[in-house]
Structures are given as structure tokens and as C-alpha cells.
Amino acid sequence: xxLIAASFVLVCLAAPRAIQAQTVIDFEDLSAGAIVNTQYAAxxxxxxxxxxLYQDPHAHSGTHALRLAxxxxxxPPGPLVIEFTAGQRSVxxxxxxxxxxxxxxxxxxxxxxxxxxxxxxxxxxxxxDSYNTSFVxxxxxxxxxxxxxxxxxxxxxxxxxxxxxxxxxxxxxTAPVVKITSPANGAELNSQNALLTGTITGASLLPNPVATxxxxxxxxxxxxxxxxxxxxxxxxxxxxxxxxxxxxxxxQTLTVKATNIAGLTGTASVKFDYLPQAIKDRFQNEGGAxxxxxxVYGIGGGLGCTIAIYQQGAIFYLNSxxxxxxxxxxxxxxxxxxxxxxxxxxxxxxxxxxxxxxxxTRQDFxxxxxxxxxxxxxxxxxxFADAIDKLGGEVATGIPISDPANLPPTPVWxxxxxxxxxxxxLASTLEIWGSPPxxxxxxxxxxxxxxxxxxxxxxxxxATLELSFQCSGPDGPCSITPPMPTEPFPGTDAxxxxxxxxxxDFWVREWEPVADDQTLTSLSGFVKNANxxxxxxPLSHTNHGDIPFPSDFLVDTLPLTPFRNILxxxxxxxxxxxxxxxxxxxxxxxxWPIAGDLLFVAGRWVVDxxxxxxxNYHSEIHPAAVLIFSKTTQHLGRPATDTILWAxxxxxxxxxxxxxxxxxxxxxxxxxxxxxxxxLSAALGLTLQLSWDAHAVKxxxxxxxxxxxxxxxxxxxxxxxxxxxxxxxxxxxxx
Amino acid sequence: xxxxxGLGPFAIxxxxxxxxxxxxxxxxxxxIESENRRDIRDEPIFKPGSPVTVASPKNIPPAPPNxxxxxxxxxxxxxTESISLAAQKKKxxxxxxxxxxxxxxxxxxxxxxxxVQVTLRRGSSVIAxxxxxxxxxxxxxxSMRADLKPGKFLISIQNVSQRPANxxxxxxxxxxxxxxxx
Numbered sequence: 001x002x003l004i005a006a007s008f009v010l011v012c013l014a015a016p017r018a019i020q021a022q023t024v025i026d027f028e029d030l031s032a033g034a035i036v037n038t039q040y041a042a043x044x045x046x047x048x049x050x051x052x053l054y055q056d057p058h059a060h061s062g063t064h065a066l067r068l069a070x071x072x073x074x075x076p077p078g079p080l081v082i083e084f085t086a087g088q089r090s091v092x093x094x095x096x097x098x099x100x101x102x103x104x105x106x107x108x109x110x111x112x113x114x115x116x117x118x119x120x121x122x123x124x125x126x127x128x129d130s131y132n133t134s135f136v137x138x139x140x141x142x143x144x145x146x147x148x149x150x151x152x153x154x155x156x157x158x159x160x161x162x163x164x165x166x167x168x169x170x171x172x173x174t175a176p177v178v179k180i181t182s183p184a185n186g187a188e189l190n191s192q193n194a195l196l197t198g199t200i201t202g203a204s205l206l207p208n209p210v211a212t213x214x215x216x217x218x219x220x221x222x223x224x225x226x227x228x229x230x231x232x233x234x235x236x237x238x239x240x241x242x243x244x245x246x247x248x249x250x251x252q253t254l255t256v257k258a259t260n261i262a263g264l265t266g267t268a269s270v271k272f273d274y275l276p277q278a279i280k281d282r283f284q285n286e287g288g289a290x291x292x293x294x295x296v297y298g299i300g301g302g303l304g305c306t307i308a309i310y311q312q313g314a315i316f317y318l319n320s321x322x323x324x325x326x327x328x329x330x331x332x333x334x335x336x337x338x339x340x341x342x343x344x345x346x347x348x349x350x351x352x353x354x355x356x357x358x359x360x361t362r363q364d365f366x367x368x369x370x371x372x373x374x375x376x377x378x379x380x381x382x383x384f385a386d387a388i389d390k391l392g393g394e395v396a397t398g399i400p401i402s403d404p405a406n407l408p409p410t411p412v413w414x415x416x417x418x419x420x421x422x423x424x425x426l427a428s429t430l431e432i433w434g435s436p437p438x439x440x441x442x443x444x445x446x447x448x449x450x451x452x453x454x455x456x457x458x459x460x461x462x463a464t465l466e467l468s469f470q471c472s473g474p475d476g477p478c479s480i481t482p483p484m485p486t487e488p489f490p491g492t493d494a495x496x497x498x499x500x501x502x503x504x505d506f507w508v509r510e511w512e513p514v515a516d517d518q519t520l521t522s523l524s525g526f527v528k529n530a531n532x533x534x535x536x537x538p539l540s541h542t543n544h545g546d547i548p549f550p551s552d553f554l555v556d557t558l559p560l561t562p563f564r565n566i567l568x569x570x571x572x573x574x575x576x577x578x579x580x581x582x583x584x585x586x587x588x589x590x591x592w593p594i595a596g597d598l599l600f601v602a603g604r605w606v607v608d609x610x611x612x613x614x615x616n617y618h619s620e621i622h623p624a625a626v627l628i629f630s631k632t633t634q635h636l637g638r639p640a641t642d643t644i645l646w647a648x649x650x651x652x653x654x655x656x657x658x659x660x661x662x663x664x665x666x667x668x669x670x671x672x673x674x675x676x677x678x679x680l681s682a683a684l685g686l687t688l689q690l691s692w693d694a695h696a697v698k699x700x701x702x703x704x705x706x707x708x709x710x711x712x713x714x715x716x717x718x719x720x721x722x723x724x725x726x727x728x729x730x731x732x733x734x735x
Numbered sequence: 736x737x738x739x740x741g742l743g744p745f746a747i748x749x750x751x752x753x754x755x756x757x758x759x760x761x762x763x764x765x766x767i768e769s770e771n772r773r774d775i776r777d778e779p780i781f782k783p784g785s786p787v788t789v790a791s792p793k794n795i796p797p798a799p800p801n802x803x804x805x806x807x808x809x810x811x812x813x814x815t816e817s818i819s820l821a822a823q824k825k826k827x828x829x830x831x832x833x834x835x836x837x838x839x840x841x842x843x844x845x846x847x848x849x850x851v852q853v854t855l856r857r858g859s860s861v862i863a864x865x866x867x868x869x870x871x872x873x874x875x876x877x878s879m880r881a882d883l884k885p886g887k888f889l890i891s892i893q894n895v896s897q898r899p900a901n902x903x904x905x906x907x908x909x910x911x912x913x914x915x916x917x
Contacts, residue, residue: 504807504839504909506880532791534801538815538905539841539878543787547815548801549905584789585780589773592795610806649781672764677771684775692764709870713841713878718870721783727771734765 025162027053028062036066037206038263044085044168046261048206051080060094060131060160067098067158076156080149085169085204085261087113088144093159094131095149103127105152108135112143119144123152131160142166175264176202178209178256189247189274192301196230196243200258202266203237209258215248216297218309218338230256247274249298249308276301279308279315282322291326299337305346305366309334316347318366323347325370329363332370332377341406341475342379344368356395356421371399379403383476384416384430387439390480391467392447395421398428406474407668411694413437413474415668420444426460429664432478433694437471439478440695442664444632446560447482453572454526454558456596463598463630463641465560466661466695483560488567494617498609509715510540511606511622517710517717520625520654521605523566525559527597527629528573532580537610540714543581553580555593555624557601566605568619575608576601578623582648582719590644590728593629602626602656604717623717625650626701626725632663633730639663640732645699647686647726649719653703661696662731670733672697677727685723697731784872786845786901807909810839814906820851825893828906832883836908840865840879842892847900853877856889873898883908 023043030039032055037047047066056065068080082091097104107122119137126133137147144166151157180198183189200209208229217223226248230241241256255269275283275298283292293311300306306317313326314333325333329351336342344365351363351372360373369385371378378400380388388397398418405415414432420443428443445451445458446465456462471478501508515521535548544551555576559566567574576599583592593599603624607617626647633642643660662672674697679688686703709718779785813830820826830838842865844851853865865879879890894900 504837504880506837506882531796532798534798535806537806538812539839539907542843542876542903547812548806549815550798580791580795581787582780584787584791585773585778587792587795588789669762671762673767674764675767675769678768681771681774681776684781690766697764709868711868711876711878712866713839713880718868718876721781721785721871724775724778724781726773726775726778 022163022165023168026061027064027066027160027162030064032064038259038261041085041171041261041263042168044166045162045164046083046085046206047081048083048261049077049081049208054158056098056158056160058096058130065096065131065158065160066162068156071099071156073156076154078149078151078155078157080157080159082147082149082162083261084145084164084166085171086145086167087142088139088164088166089142090136090138090163090165091144091147092134092136092163093149094134094161095126095157095159096131096133097126097128097151097155098158099156100128104155104157106133106135106157107150108137109148109150110137110139110144111146111148112139113145126151126157171262172203172260172264173262174202176200176205176258176260176266178258178266178268180254180256180268180270183254183270183272185270185272187270187272189272190277192246192249192274192276193244194247194272194274196241196245196254196256198241198256198268199234200232200239200241200256200266201237202258202260204261205232205239206259206261207232209241209256211243212255212257213248214253214255216250216252216295218297246302247272249275249301249306250295275308276306276317278320278322279306279317282315282324283308283310286324300346307346314347318346318348323350323363325351325363328372328375328377329361329370332372332379333365335377336368336370336379341381342368342403344370344379354394354399357399360399362394362399373399380416381414381475383414383432383439383471383478386477387430387441387469387480391441391482392449396447396449397430397441397443398426401427405668411435412668415665417664417666420458426458427664427666429666431665431668431695432471432474432476437474437478438694439469439471439476439480441467441469442661442695444664450558450560451526454528456526456528459596460639461631461633462596463632464661464663465598468694483562485561486563486565488564488569488571491569491616494568494607494619495612495615497607498612498617501609502612503610503714504539508609509711509713510537510608510610511604511620511715512609514605514607514619517604517715518652518654518708519605520602520652520656521566521621522600522602522656522658523557523559523563523574523621524598524600525557525563525574527555527593527595527599528558529556529595530554530593530597533577537714540610540711540716541579542716542719543579551579551581552577553583553592555599555601555627557599566619568607568617570616571618574619574621576603576621576624576627578603578627578648578650579719583646586644586646586726589726593627597629597631600626600628600630600658602658603650606715609715623650624648625652626656626658628658628660630660635730635732638666638732640730643729643731645682645725645727645729647701648724649721650708650717651686651701651703651723652708653686653705653723656701658699658701659693659696660699660729660731662733665695666733667735670735673732673734675730682727683725686725688725697729701725784845784874807839807907810907810909811836812905812907814904817901817903819899819901820892820894821899822894822897825891826902826904828890828892828904829887830883830890830906830908831887832908832910833885834910835885836883836910838863838879838881838883838888839905839907839909840890841903841905842877843875843903844877844894845874845901846898847873847894847896848898849896850875851877851900851902852891852893852895853879854891854893855879855881856891857886862888
């Protein structure tokens, strides 16, 4: 500032015939909204840091006044500085504050060319709604070359009717000359942090020349140029500028513009290019422009994610690694880029083929995952990608057949459908639903491991297994942990339960309970086989045929992972048994469990002490008191969970809770529908309570407790009448 | 309240927002109820005192081949039959064993007002009596076990009620020494 003031003095000395008179500026001659700096230079005054001309209903005269800056400016850049092209004897103006509602103390200070204070006025209150406060500064030697208006607190102060008496200096008539010495024109930078240096030659320069960096942006939405002030040093007519800071990515143009007090400007430009060397190397190694096309724009930089986007692909650079996106992946990445819920940022892996899905690929990004299948790309949000990875991968869940949908403020926060590998007509659904949000994973056959252990294949009739996890927000993260595996209990424990004997040893019954005879134990599993027993013991059965006395119906079941601890080592399958004669009404009306059904059973958990093949005692549910078996079927042209429920004469009345899970939800706005028989026609001597879950129906059987009679000689539990449930439920989605 | 512990202020604000905005599901589930295919109230099997009368469906899968000669190794079945026994009537079954054996007796009765009595005699001596258990209205089982020395025994099954009874009888014996772990 002192440099400029000194220049003005020199100009003044060189122009002894400058006219000395009173000048009044009421700011009515410029349009509202104008940035004012050198417009009044011919009248002898400039505003070196610019000010904002605006329409003010409280103006001291007319309708215009001059404010420190636009109110759009984040912070007041005060003080308001007024400079004169020659020394003044007096300076007067009226002031107000424009944002507050109470007066603010203001002080006007006048400086001479040497920077010394020659006069002050204030502090005095400056009003918020009028220009009643005037500041007057005088100098007998006509030495005032600069005036600053300082406020006691941050304010957008304004002035009107600026009046000054003194000479007017001569203005320079040639524009400044700008020369950029760094970076060199055409340079390829090896760092994104560039050093900008150069010189500006000329008289009476305004402070802070402006630099503008034009950085390539996305087509159709180029970013505004990056503009900043350059600090300037030096004296006389030659000044230097120097700046160090970050550049954009790709080919850029840097322009420096300097202005003198006459409003004459000089500019200079250089072009330079910057991309991380790793990106440039990858570009060349992968085939260069022939493969990628020309550079379009870049994103990021520095130590974080850096992305170079070309016409036909993108190169990502993160943590010293580079990755490519081309073809469908690139197109989908571009589609998601910049969108609040799907901005993927950098790739963190290469595009990878997926086993089991012909032609399908996947690629991970910082904020999600993309899949490519059949020429289409699909976005999967991070929370769903995390679920896929932790719950068996794509083979278990499938690959997306749509982008995620969401329907806030309904409870559906994220919803996406997937297609299974084993059977391309089968879908699975991932959804974050409700408040607090819960992630639901709906898959026919679950992650398929239990199904495969049973030697079964995923088919359209396989029932749905659902997992759910609490989430901390509608987009996750969610506490995803796979079901905890359990292990069968030791065979020695089973032998101990049988008192190390084999029925009909007098000290052991044919069935000995693991807990006690009256306790109901539940398990879920897939039915491996189901058929009548070929032979039974007539002493321990009520309804049997002739030798070899067949009586029971056997449901050979593979317990789901969480229920494997019901098995005794080394067994992998659980027999669920009941006397077939009691089930004939069920069989005649609705059938019986078949291979592939999802079975829920509650019954007496026993060890079969009548067999110890190779010293192997096995556990059973014998008899089953509540038997529920499900499959997926077609109902009204849509998938439905078809469930047969049978509570029987072995039911003691102890509470039994079960869940019937719907097929994978087809759309975020689908409604759950349950068709069931009336309780009056289906339930006898027990109560059924229903409650709805997001994708399932929860059932609860209960009845007055009754002691189940047990044959002390064999351990047989006897059927009792007047209690049961039989019926079929259909659970499906309606839109 | 414990749910809120450890949640950030934004999470709590989110929950409050949801409590106001998201509490009502705009897609409520629907329940459709109809008469059952088979009314459970009409099923004999669930009625007091009703025996099994319905036959197995014809398409029920066949039982697999029986790979075990007997569930009880070495058992000899002396009587396995279903009979009707008039009120106050008795049925006597002779059992002869030529080596020490365990006797296993089951008599399921149906229709009798009181338990059927089972006794084991050798000559005129009563060696053992059956233990009854009621399993329903007019139904039950009388079981008996005994350790027999070689010889001839009489098992007496008596319907002591004033009503006829249907009996399912199973009487077997198994030499303890011949039994081995299967």
C-alpha cells in the first residue's frame, strides 16, 4: 500500500499543474451491483481493495451508496480503504453499518504518503439505519493520500457522499506488463503443488494482481475458474509475485492479470499439465489414447483419490495403486459420479470376473461396488457390498439386476434385487427398512451352505431364509455377522444320557430325554428324506402294523447352522419322528414333509437308546409336537411361501415361537399378505398369536400346560386329545 | 434407553426424526382368513377317546427296505395281536423260555373304564404284575417287565371293567446274554 501511495506522490510531484478543487462523489453514476475500484480514478480517488456499489434506501443522497463488499461475502474484508491520486487537504464522508441493528463504533484515519497518520475522527457511533454519522479528516499540508474506516467489530460498513478537497494526480496511460516465469509455458509438472512466479512492470499498480487457473471439468458442467489474489513485492515500477499451491489435473491454463489505478490491465498466460506419474505410466502401458481417447477432466488429487477421466475410460490412483474402469464399468461409474447416494470415488480393485456368473464382472470402489452383466452396469452401495461379502459372496446372494431404490420417508431406506447363480430365475433381496433401520437379507435357501450339506439343490420351490442386522443409519453401516456355527454335542454325552446301556436293558428306556420329557426343543432345517419307518418296536408304539411293526413317520432333517448343537457327534442329520397314524388327517388334507422343505419342529429332544450302531448314539426329536414345513410355490402368479402347520396331541402347551418368512420382496412398495384359515377351524385347545415382521409373520402357540404321559418302561410319550392345529398358510407380496 | 447409549448426536436426531415421520408404514400387511380345508373340530384324532380311523393316503411314500432283522436283537415275540376282550373276561398266554430271559409285555387298552390287569404266574405263584398308565379317556397302557428263569409261565390279561375293551398286545422275551450292542 505504501508503494502505491508513494507512486501517487511521485505522480503528484511530476504534475505540478494538477488542479486543486473540491470533489463530491455520490455514487449515483454507477449501476447498483458494480464492483468499484478504479472507476473514480479520473476524479482522483480509487478503492484499491474494491468495494460494492448497492442500492440503499437509507442513502445520504440519492439511492446508491458504497459498501465494503457484497453481503454475499462470507466475512467482512474490512477496513474500507480509500486512496487518492494526489494529497488532499480534507476528506469527508457519511457512514452507516448495514448488517447489525445497533450502532457500532467507527474511526476514520488519514495517512500521508509515508504511511504516517495525519488525522483521525472517532471513535463515534455509526448507525445501522441512517447515514447520520459523518467523518471529517483534514491536513493543512494537503498530505492525505489514504483513508481507512475501521469498525470496532466486524461489519459491512458503507459510505455515501464522499467529499475531498485537493489536487488530482495524473494517471498512467500504459497498461502493466505481466511476465510469468514459472511454470514454463507447456510444462508437465511432476507435482500437483506448483510454484507460480513472475514480474509486473508498470506505474501505479493496484495491489493484489489476480491469477486465474482454468481447469478441465466434466462436459456440460465445467467448474468455474479457480481465481485467487497474488501477493506482490518490489518497489518502483517493477514488482514480483510469487505463489505456491495446488493445481488441478490435466492440461490447464494459468492467467495473471494486473491492473493500475487508471483501470488499465495487463495479462500473461501459460499452459501446463499435471497428472500423477503413475497415471501417466498406466495410460501409456495400457495403450494410450487409442484405448482411452483424450483426457476430459480429473477429480481429486494430492494424497487422496486421484482420477483421470478420458473419453473412453478412467484411471484411478489411490495409495500408490492404479486401477482402470473401461466399457460398461466406466459408463456406470460416470453415471454414479457426483450423485449423493452413489458417488463411488476411486476404484480399489480391478474389474474381476465372477465365478458362476458367465460374463459378469465386479469392481470395488471407495464408496460402493459396480457389477457388469449382460452389457449393463449396476451400482451396489457399500452396506450391501459388505453384506454380500460377509454372507457368502455373490454365489450366495447373487448379482444385482437393478440399482438400489429408496422410498423415504417410508421405512424403505435401501432396496435392491439380485439374481442367483444356481438358478437365474430366482431373485434375492437386500433391504434396509424401518426405524431404527434394519438390514434384511432374503435369499431362497439362505447362503446355500445348509442346503448343500443336505445334498439338495436350489430350486424354485426352495423356501426363503432371512437374516437381519441392526444398522446405525439408513445407509449403514450394519452389524453384519453370519449366523454363529454350532457343533454337535459329544457322543460320550449321548452315551451318558443312555446310562451307557441299550434298550431293553432294564436301566434304560428306548428314548431318554436330553433335557427332560416335558421340555419342548425347537430346530429348523432342510428335509433330506421323509418316509414311513420300515420297522419299529411294538412295545414302544401305539399304532403299528404286523411284524416288523412299522409305525413312525421319519423326517430326516439337516439342521441349519445355528441348530447343529442339537445333534450328537458324529451325526450330521436329525431324525424327527411321530406315529404316522396320528398324522393321517394332516396327510390327507395337506400332505407331509418332502425332501427340500424347510422344516421347523418343536418336540421332545431325546437320545435314541435303542440303537448304538458302532457305539454311536444319535439324538432325535421324538415325538414332534409342532411341525411346520415350508416351500416356495406360485400363488396368484407370484412366489408365495406355502407353509403347512401341524400342532398335535404331543403338544404340552409350552410356548412355541416360529417364523414364516416371505419370498424375497419384489419391490420396495410391496405389501405383505397372509392367507390362513380361521383359528376357529384350524386351532383346537390352543391359542395362536400372530405378529408381523418386515418380511415375515411370527407365530406363537400356547395352551394351558398339561403333563404328557410317558411310558416308564420304554420312554414312549403318549398322544393326548383335544389339542391341535392344522392348516396351510400362504405368505406373499402384493403391490 | 440403552439403545441410545453410544449413539452419536446425529444418530439420535435421526431416530427422533424417524419417530415422527417413519412410524407409520404406508404399506401395511394384509391378513386374509377363510374356512379351513379340513375343520380340526371334525377330526376324530383330536376328539377324546377316538382311536385312529383314517387310513394312510395311498400316495404316501413307501418305507425303505427294512435292513434290521429286529429292533431288539434276539427277541422272540410270543404274542403280538389286537383283540377285543369282553367285560370281566380274561386272556391267558403261555410263555416258555429255555434260558434266562427278559420278559417284555405291553397291553394297550381302549374302551375299558379301568386299566386292564396283567399278571405273570409260574404255577400258582404270581411273579409280577403290570403297571398301568392312563393315556386318555378310557385308554391306557399296562406294561410289565420280568427276569425269567427257564420254564413255562402264564401271562394273564384281564378286562376288569364293565365294558368291552380293545387290546393291542405285544409280548416278547430276549435273553440278556445274547444281546450285544448293535
